[in-house]
Amino acid sequence: MSTLRTRVVSLNSGTPVLERPLVGDVTGAPVPVTSEPRPRRRWVRATVLGGVIPIAVIVLWQAIATSGLVPSYRLPTPLSVWAAGVDLYERGVLYQHIAISTQRVLLGFGIGAIVGLALASIVGLSARASELFAPTLGALRAVPSLAWVPLLGLYLGLNEDSKVALVAIGAFFPVYTTVAPALRHVDAHLVELGRSYGYSGPALLSLVQLPAVVPAVISSLRLALAQAWLFLVAGELLGASLGLGFLLVDSQQNGRIDRLFLTIILLGILGKGTDSAVGLLERFLLKRWGS
Amino acid sequence: MSSSTLRSSTPADALSVSIRELSRRFGDRVVLNELSLEIAAGEIVALIGPSGCGKSTLLRHIGGLDSPTDGSIAIGGLPVTGLDARSAIAFQEPRLLPWRSITRNVEVGLPRGKRTSADRDRVAELLELVKLSSSAHLRPREISGGMAQRVSLARALARRPGVLLLDEPFGALDALTRLSMQDLLLDLHTAEPATIVIVTHDVDEALYLADRVILLGAIDPTESAAHASIRSTVVVPGLRPRDRGSGDLAELRAELLEGLGVPTHHLSAR
Numbered sequence: 001m002s003t004l005r006t007r008v009v010s011l012n013s014g015t016p017v018l019e020r021p022l023v024g025d026v027t028g029a030p031v032p033v034t035s036e037p038r039p040r041r042r043w044v045r046a047t048v049l050g051g052v053i054p055i056a057v058i059v060l061w062q063a064i065a066t067s068g069l070v071p072s073y074r075l076p077t078p079l080s081v082w083a084a085g086v087d088l089y090e091r092g093v094l095y096q097h098i099a100i101s102t103q104r105v106l107l108g109f110g111i112g113a114i115v116g117l118a119l120a121s122i123v124g125l126s127a128r129a130s131e132l133f134a135p136t137l138g139a140l141r142a143v144p145s146l147a148w149v150p151l152l153g154l155y156l157g158l159n160e161d162s163k164v165a166l167v168a169i170g171a172f173f174p175v176y177t178t179v180a181p182a183l184r185h186v187d188a189h190l191v192e193l194g195r196s197y198g199y200s201g202p203a204l205l206s207l208v209q210l211p212a213v214v215p216a217v218i219s220s221l222r223l224a225l226a227q228a229w230l231f232l233v234a235g236e237l238l239g240a241s242l243g244l245g246f247l248l249v250d251s252q253q254n255g256r257i258d259r260l261f262l263t264i265i266l267l268g269i270l271g272k273g274t275d276s277a278v279g280l281l282e283r284f285l286l287k288r289w290g291s
Numbered sequence: 292m293s294s295s296t297l298r299s300s301t302p303a304d305a306l307s308v309s310i311r312e313l314s315r316r317f318g319d320r321v322v323l324n325e326l327s328l329e330i331a332a333g334e335i336v337a338l339i340g341p342s343g344c345g346k347s348t349l350l351r352h353i354g355g356l357d358s359p360t361d362g363s364i365a366i367g368g369l370p371v372t373g374l375d376a377r378s379a380i381a382f383q384e385p386r387l388l389p390w391r392s393i394t395r396n397v398e399v400g401l402p403r404g405k406r407t408s409a410d411r412d413r414v415a416e417l418l419e420l421v422k423l424s425s426s427a428h429l430r431p432r433e434i435s436g437g438m439a440q441r442v443s444l445a446r447a448l449a450r451r452p453g454v455l456l457l458d459e460p461f462g463a464l465d466a467l468t469r470l471s472m473q474d475l476l477l478d479l480h481t482a483e484p485a486t487i488v489i490v491t492h493d494v495d496e497a498l499y500l501a502d503r504v505i506l507l508g509a510i511d512p513t514e515s516a517a518h519a520s521i522r523s524t525v526v527v528p529g530l531r532p533r534d535r536g537s538g539d540l541a542e543l544r545a546e547l548l549e550g551l552g553v554p555t556h557h558l559s560a561r
Contacts, residue, residue, distance in 0.1 A: 193386040196356055197399055197446075198374060207399070211390045289390045 076258040081265070084258035101232060101243040102270065104160070108167025109228040113221060115168070116175030123176075124183025125209070134180075141173050145231055149238045163235040163243075170231030171224040178220035182213040214289040218282045225278055229271045244270075305333040305486045306367035306377055306453030308353055313362035315348055321518045322348050325362070328505065328521060332367075332453075335480065335487040337497035340507035341551060345519040346490040347458050349507070353488060354380045354456045366454055376402065379452035383459040385439035387431040393442050394418065394427045400449030417445040420482055421475065437468040441475065448483055457489040461496065470535075473499055477531055494547045498527055498540045506550050523550060 058078050064070060065077040076084075088094035119137070122129045148166055156162035186209050194208045236245020244263050251259035308330040315323040322345040330336050338346045351357040352364055355375040364371045366378060379400060387396045397414045398406065418424045421441040431439055440460060447455055457476075461469040473496060480487060491497050497504045504525040509518045525543055527533075533540065545557035 189382070189384060189386050190388065192356070193382070194399075196354060196374065196380050197450075198376060198403055203403065208388065211388070214390075 073255065073257060076261055080258045081261045084256070085262050085266075088259070088262075096242060097244050097247050098266065098270070101236065101245070104163050104167055104235075104243065105225075105228045105232050105274070108164045108232070109171045109225055111164070112168035112171025112228070113175050113224055116172040116220075116224070117179060117217070120176045120179035120183065124180040125205070130180075130184070137176065141177065145170060146234055146238070149235060153239060158239040163232070163240065166235040167228045167231045170227040174223035174227055175217075175220045178216050178223065179213060182216035183209055186212040211289050214285055218278070218285055222275060222278050222282070225274055226271065229267065229274075233267065304453060305484050307332045308454055308486060308488065309365045309368070310349075310353070311363050311365075313349070313352060313364065314360050315345070315352065315357070316360045323352075323359075324509075324518050324520045326507075326520045327362075330486060330488065332486055333484050334503065335489070335501045337501035337504045338488065338490045338507055339492065339494060339497050339504060339547065339551070340519065340522075342492075344507045344509075346507055350380070350456050350458050350488060350490050353454065354378045356380070376450060377452060378454040378456055379447040379450055380456040380458065381440075381443045381447040381460050383462045385431070385436075385443040387439055387442055389431050392428050392430060393423060393434070396431065396442055397445045397449055400446035402450050413449060414445075417448055420448075420479060421445045435468075437464055437472060440464060440472060444476070444479065448479065448485070451483070452485055455485040455487045457487065459490050459492065462492060469493075469496070474532070476500065494544050494551070495535070495540075497547070498525075498543055499533055499535060500531075501527055503527065504543075504547060506547060508550075 061075075062078050065072065065075050072080075085094060088097075119133065123133050123137075124130070145166070148169060149162075152162040152165050156165060190208050190212065191204070194204045199207050232243075233245040233248070236243040237249055240246040244267055247263045248260060251257070251263065308328075310326060310328040310330075313323055313326045314321070326349065328336075338349060340346050348357060352359055353366070353371065355371050355373045355378070358373070366375065369377075371378075387393075388399065391399075394414055397417055398410070401410050401413065415424070415427075418427050421444055423438060423441055423445070426434060426438065431442070434442075440463075444460070447457075460476075461472045464472060476487075477500065487500075489497075489500060494504075504527060505521055506523045506525070507519045508522045510520050510522060511518070525547060527543065528539055529537070541557070545555045548555045548557075
């Protein structure tokens with residue numbers, strides 16, 4: 001956003017009597033010149049520019065695949081990947097794989113984010129809770145994600161629960177490790193201000209601390225979502241009968257390289273799609289709570 | 292104090308402040324040492340002294356943000372035991388909540404509870420007083436330092452405090468803005484006659500604003516600047532608004548600066 005400003009100083013007081021950004025002026029005063037294109041055109045341009053590289057990659061891919069430089073069992077053509085997708089769709093399994101994986105991600109992400117926010121609030125706001133929990137959580141965080149898979153498999157069985165739990169673990173840590181320090185480092189001056197005007201406990205939390213960490217919460221949610229997809233594939237690779245991770249293993253074992261490519265592309269699209277959804281939420285929240 | 296008295300639409304009465312043998316120690320460090328001070332209702336008192344002499348600590352005690360090791364403080368004859376709605380504080384930094392508009396920042400100073408139309412009128416009235424009505428919808432990042440400090444003053448006045456505590460409120464402003472803020476503060480004092488206790492480093496500011504200037508510091512010169520108590524009290528002559536160039540004030544200014552340990556090279560007329 002442009003920060004063009006004007007300042008009119010009244011000579012008798014020496015105080016700026018008018019200082020406001022003129023871009024997007026709510027008073028309807030004339031908006032000064034700006035070189036930024038109108039939002040809609042900018043959006044169109046961004047879409048077109050953003051599409052250039054994927055299209056170039058597909059063209060190059062098609063060229064290489066049909067040139068005979070790489071055998072087709074190593075590199076399928078884009079069209080054969082599309083055909084593999086249509087084939088799976090017509091047999092009714094493509095939707096199942098996508099749906100079950102998305103469900104696991106959303107459930108696990110939701111659980112992990114909520115638990116992460118709750119623990120981050122406790123650890124971020126109370127020095128004693130921080131001393132109690134922080135070392136343990138730090139150690140748990142250091143455990144590589146795949147180490148949990150066999151244990152979760154034993155405890156919860158190779159079923160939905162163990163996969164959702166693994167995704168939740170993946171989503172939990174980005175939220176916890178971002179939000180707890182953010183809460184701890186909320187401007188002490190603002191906290192004192194709230195206190196000096198009679199706010200304490202939950203009222204102080206909603207006046208100062210929560211709004212102050214909104215940007216940190218959002219960026220942690222985006223990280224958590226990326227982690228959720230990562231942990232999902234890890235979980236599904238190691239034991240599943242449905243889902244995109246299973247489709248990867250299954251395709252590898254059957255030499256279906258077209259399906260492998262298809263699954264990787266689908267994971268990219270799904271991940272980007274959910275990330276964009278959080279991005280929309282981010283824009284809305286930052287408009288309201290950003291500084 | 293009940294919320295109904297806080298919400299009354301007539302200006303609250305200014306309240307007296309009575310400090311009796313106040314001591315504050317942080318561990319072994321004595322910051323305030325048996326300090327006693329009586330401030331009349333409606334008076335403007337400036338606290339000056341070298342850095343680290345406990346000026347802000349004293350102010351925080353009056354506002355109930357800190358509690359004394361020994362001694363007592365009363366506002367309007369009733370003791371201060373903690374955060375106190377009879378006083379309101381404004382800090383050197385404006386401390387505005389960046390995600391709230393100017394109007395919503397002033398609302399923070401209102402007594403807590405559901406907002407009524409009387410509250411909205413009160414905030415509008417305060418913004419008018421500090422000449423910010425046309426900027427009410429802006430966010431803090433969109434306004435200048437002087438404007439932000441005016442928001443901070445309006446917020447402090449919102450609850451109609453009997454005592455207004457100002458901790459170097461204009462210290463971070465440029466020299467010209469500071470002068471106009473001093474006049475604004477005097478206008479506010481006329482419109483909302485609270486007792487004002489102002490901490491400042493600026494001797495001119497103290498002499499321009501205050502009825503009395505209190506010089507804090509160690510009485511025993513062998514002690515550090517901490518261990519503070521009242522070293523001298525200057526009753527400032529003349530009615531406000533005062534002539535900033537007055538000769539009488541120049542004498543007092545030299546006296547106070549010498550008291551702060553600053554050589555003034557002032558040739559006394561007498």
